[in-house]
Amino acid sequence: MYTDKVMDHFMNPRNVGEIDNASGVGEVGNASCGDIMRIYLDVEDNIIKDVKFKTFGCGAAIATSSMATELIKGKTIDEALELTNKAVADALGGLPPQKMHCSNLAADALHKAIADYKAKQDAKK
Amino acid sequence: MYTDKVMDHFMNPRNVGEIDNASGVGEVGNASCGDIMRIYLDVEDNIIKDVKFKTFGCGAAIATSSMATELIKGKTIDEALELTNKAVADALGGLPPQKMHCSNLAADALHKAIADYKAKQDAKK
Amino acid sequence: MRRVYLDHSATTPVHPGVIEAMVDCMQNHFGNPSSVHSFGREAKKLLEEARANVAHLIGARPEEIIFTSGGTEADNLTIFGVARAMRKKGNHVITSATEHHAVLDACQALTKEGFEVTVLPVDETGMVRVEDVKAALKPETVLVTIMHANNEVGTINPIKEITQLVKAHGAIMHTDAVQTVGKIPVDVNDLGVDLMSLSSHKIYGPKGVGALYIRKGTKLFPLSHGGGQERKRRPGTENLPGIVGFGKAAEIMARELPEEMGRMGRLRQRLIEGLLAIPEVQLNGHPTERIPINVNVSIKYIEGESLLLMLDMKGIAASSGSACTSGSLDPSHVLLAMGICHEVAHGSLRLTLGRDNTEEDIEYVLDVLPQIVERLRAMSPLYAN
Amino acid sequence: MRRVYLDHSATTPVHPGVIEAMVDCMQNHFGNPSSVHSFGREAKKLLEEARANVAHLIGARPEEIIFTSGGTEADNLTIFGVARAMRKKGNHVITSATEHHAVLDACQALTKEGFEVTVLPVDETGMVRVEDVKAALKPETVLVTIMHANNEVGTINPIKEITQLVKAHGAIMHTDAVQTVGKIPVDVNDLGVDLMSLSSHKIYGPKGVGALYIRKGTKLFPLSHGGGQERKRRPGTENLPGIVGFGKAAEIMARELPEEMGRMGRLRQRLIEGLLAIPEVQLNGHPTERIPINVNVSIKYIEGESLLLMLDMKGIAASSGSACTSGSLDPSHVLLAMGICHEVAHGSLRLTLGRDNTEEDIEYVLDVLPQIVERLRAMSPLYAN
Ligand SMILES: Cc1ncc(COP(=O)(O)O)c(C=O)c1O
Ligand SMILES: Cc1ncc(COP(=O)(O)O)c(C=O)c1O
Ligand code: FES
Numbered sequence A, B: 001m002y003t004d005k006v007m008d009h010f011m012n013p014r015n016v017g018e019i020d021n022a023s024g025v026g027e028v029g030n031a032s033c034g035d036i037m038r039i040y041l042d043v044e045d046n047i048i049k050d051v052k053f054k055t056f057g058c059g060a061a062i063a064t065s066s067m068a069t070e071l072i073k074g075k076t077i078d079e080a081l082e083l084t085n086k087a088v089a090d091a092l093g094g095l096p097p098q099k100m101h102c103s104n105l106a107a108d109a110l111h112k113a114i115a116d117y118k119a120k121q122d123a124k125k
Numbered sequence C, D: 001m002r003r004v005y006l007d008h009s010a011t012t013p014v015h016p017g018v019i020e021a022m023v024d025c026m027q028n029h030f031g032n033p034s035s036v037h038s039f040g041r042e043a044k045k046l047l048e049e050a051r052a053n054v055a056h057l058i059g060a061r062p063e064e065i066i067f068t069s070g071g072t073e074a075d076n077l078t079i080f081g082v083a084r085a086m087r088k089k090g091n092h093v094i095t096s097a098t099e100h101h102a103v104l105d106a107c108q109a110l111t112k113e114g115f116e117v118t119v120l121p122v123d124e125t126g127m128v129r130v131e132d133v134k135a136a137l138k139p140e141t142v143l144v145t146i147m148h149a150n151n152e153v154g155t156i157n158p159i160k161e162i163t164q165l166v167k168a169h170g171a172i173m174h175t176d177a178v179q180t181v182g183k184i185p186v187d188v189n190d191l192g193v194d195l196m197s198l199s200s201h202k203i204y205g206p207k208g209v210g211a212l213y214i215r216k217g218t219k220l221f222p223l224s225h226g227g228g229q230e231r232k233r234r235p236g237t238e239n240l241p242g243i244v245g246f247g248k249a250a251e252i253m254a255r256e257l258p259e260e261m262g263r264m265g266r267l268r269q270r271l272i273e274g275l276l277a278i279p280e281v282q283l284n285g286h287p288t289e290r291i292p293i294n295v296n297v298s299i300k301y302i303e304g305e306s307l308l309l310m311l312d313m314k315g316i317a318a319s320s321g322s323a324c325t326s327g328s329l330d331p332s333h334v335l336l337a338m339g340i341c342h343e344v345a346h347g348s349l350r351l352t353l354g355r356d357n358t359e360e361d362i363e364y365v366l367d368v369l370p371q372i373v374e375r376l377r378a379m380s381p382l383y384a385n
């Protein structure tokens, strides 16, 4: 069902956890399906220094969370904003068709976290 | 499907043949099914001295012909008239339900042959 | 790696004696049971022996059993077959909310043919209330179909009481006994039902074969048409190897049931105790009125598919009512019907025992599971530690 | 006693390689293909391999194959499934007089749902005339179902030509290819059909499994409802051992077909020659456009069932279109449709060859048969010697 890459990121997820006083936090949840994903960013000089996630969801949801966080770590905010759902799925070697919907969550949560970061920055100004 | 008795009478049918100048001949045929049975009687002093049959039909039809002829050989006309379809089937150890209809033929043919014999007798008087 | 199969309600391993019987059938008796010649007659003999064995397992007469391609077909044949045959008498059918999709979806499809379908609720243990059946019966009711035991939570319904009401009312009673036959004693005359669905692959027989018990005199239209097989109720060349395997499985189950039932019950108790020792775990289903092979718990804050995958990596095969396992959007309709919320239903875990399971298997699961739960909870945004 | 099986159109012995594959499946991969865990995934893999093998045999894509419980179900699923799905477009269906009962009876049942069914006649060789199809097509025609080759007389219909007409007309074309697949080259794209029925037990696979080829885009309602298996077109836990066996059989047939086809043809010619040397024997069916395994003769003045029984006592398994073999009142509808009279149809004998048959088998039959014919004719009131 899942590729080896997916299973690797599911069994050994990277960046699980929370960041205290995160620069930005984004949470998305698909109520109908029951999955919830939360991403924490630590941004310094417009660069994502650290990123953590917590996910309640299927194997694909956990693996995409892990992969998405890996892909943006060390990137600039603008680079991170370009991350697409498809890029995450591709990096995982593909996802089963019925799992595409939950793979969308990771990029969505990331975009929300960035928006939160920007809002906080704006508030500081 | 068939009992050993049926198979024995089918494979080694008794009384197959014709009787020249028979005292009585009876033929029945079930047009819808395609089976035809002909019975020849040789009657002397009201006693069935000899009986022969020819049958076009299934295993059950042949076996019942054989058994029916066996059962009436040496009997009086009145005794022969009492032969029922059921008695023939019973003597064969039973017949499959879908074959009951063709087992009726033998007794019918016999009754017809007796009727033919009687008609011929009456004609002589 | 140790492999522990705990998904016997999904399907069972095929019993070695069953495989042997099937191989013998295919090697030595391959004829078509409809053929006149000896190859056909030998096949026919095996067919009727299998029918007698299946009938025996549920206290029926052989001529009341017809073979189908599985439990799903038996359910569909009943629902469409009886409803359509009874159309002139009435157009109301009663079923329950926790039925297998084969029953629920067939009933749903019936509504397009002008039938009205009442779907009874269940209580929080997953049981149909007898009084609800009573209240739902109407003059137009022609068929009531309530499962004997549920496949997810194992709750056993009071079929005998329900059947008495239904029969007194003059309607036809069907039960899907796919999950009880071979697991607990099942007798069609004790229960009184008119029809009963069975499936071979839940009792150590092969997949793709099942049976429908049809009490003598029950009218039923066929679902498909063709040859005269199975008293014209189910045409097509009979699945002889499958049927022979099913018959053999029925024979073995009839023999082993009394002892296995006790053993399963004991393993089940140990498993439940061990699982409830994990914090924030709840048992789903009925505490006592459940088939002895079924354990169903909800493990809060975690999602079922992830749990299954992690168990799988440890060699443990289980199932879950989570929506994510099925690719559907809603979690198990059974758990929802029992009043369990989406989130908790998502975290459900079903472990179903079988004849190969040992005490060591159970201890292994109880050893491995808490760590997995901990790992997944550590990842969960719902879990505050 | 020598046993010679010459009833391969009724069913075939299961190939040893097929049995082996089925045993391996049942022993080592018993999981439910819908399960998430490794047992389930292994089962799913076998399911898809089998699908690919079956697809390959008829030049289809795997996703165009759905597995059924046999040829009968594939035929019924097509007829009810397509007709009901197309109901809004039209209510006319065309079939032919020599179809298998699975098709004829399903079409007959359709008339109760408001469909009009045209049953085309055949010529004296048993072949459907292309011009008759053309003449029967109406604006309301939604489905045409004509068998590829007939199971009794082996006549091959001009499906390619018929399909061209039907497709040009905008209707859906189905062919029951149960008797041709594995016997002659069959390619869904060459024929152009939208649907094709297959059955495993006619190609050395197990009984109780078949397939329906459904060209992409063809609308079809399911016959029964339940799980999401087989793209929701055929619910129920998949008959995995059966499907694996079918897949293996398809693989073997694809490999052996070119050579076996020639060998069958040669054995068949010898058999026909030998039979026609018996006085008052006629060949039924088409002289050349027939599947290479089929021989069908009428032996005048004798009845088929008696003939089969006597052959059986000599170890020879054959079949007949006599009414007496089936317990029905009319002889074979196929022979009658070809204009053969009741009496001659009663005396029909079908011998169908298979991969285990040898030249010695044929000589044995030709040695034994004349004596049997003589015995039965001696008993026959129709035969004047
Ligand atoms: C209660 C119940 N009914 C019906 C079925 C369907 O049976 P089958 O898988 O043989 O189609 C199942 C199993 O899937 C079941 O658990
Ligand atoms: C032409 C044809 N169609 C359909 C069938 C039915 O297939 P099955 O026996 O798999 O139901 C048969 C065989 O009996 C057949 O010969
Ligand atoms: S989280 Fe529900 S399917 Fe992935």
Ligand code: FES
Pocket (backbone or CB within 6 Å): B033, B034, B035, B056, B057, B058, B059, B060, B061, B099, B102, B103, D323, D324, D325, D327
């Ligand atoms: S003669 Fe036709 S069934 Fe016996």
